[in-house]
Amino acid sequence: MITDRTWRGCVFIGTSLDGYIARPDGDLAWLTNPSPRPHVTGSTAHPALEWEAFYPTVDTLIMGRSTYQTVLGFDTWPFEGKRVIVLSTSLPP
Numbered sequence: 001m002i003t004d005r006t007w008r009g010c011v012f013i014g015t016s017l018d019g020y021i022a023r024p025d026g027d028l029a030w031l032t033n034p035s036p037r038p039h040v041t042g043s044t045a046h047p048a049l050e051w052e053a054f055y056p057t058v059d060t061l062i063m064g065r066s067t068y069q070t071v072l073g074f075d076t077w078p079f080e081g082k083r084v085i086v087l088s089t090s091l092p093p
Contacts, residue, residue, distance in 0.1 A: 012054050021067060028070060059083060065091055 015021055022028050061079055063071070065088035071078065 010054070010058075012051070012058075022070065026066075026070060060085060062087060064088065 060083040062085045065086055068084070068086045068088075
């Protein structure tokens with residue numbers, strides 16, 4: 001399918017210093033409950049670096065299977081109104 005729509009991609013990644021999103025036990029508390037965040041003192045000069053400014057511009061999210069399965073366990077689906085693509089080598093299509 002050919003379209004005239006220009007594709008534009010942006011990346012906003014929540015990751016720890018060791019390169020993982022979750023702890024070895026799958027815990028995401030540092031990401032899902034970021035308060036208090038003593039390192040955040042004010043607004044950035046780059047609005048796209050702030051989640052609240054960035055997220056409304058997103059129409060599609062891409063995540064791996066493990067992240068997707070973790071998010072499925074949340075009380076509410078946090079990506080309402082967004083298209084979600086799950087990358088996996090183990091899930092059926």
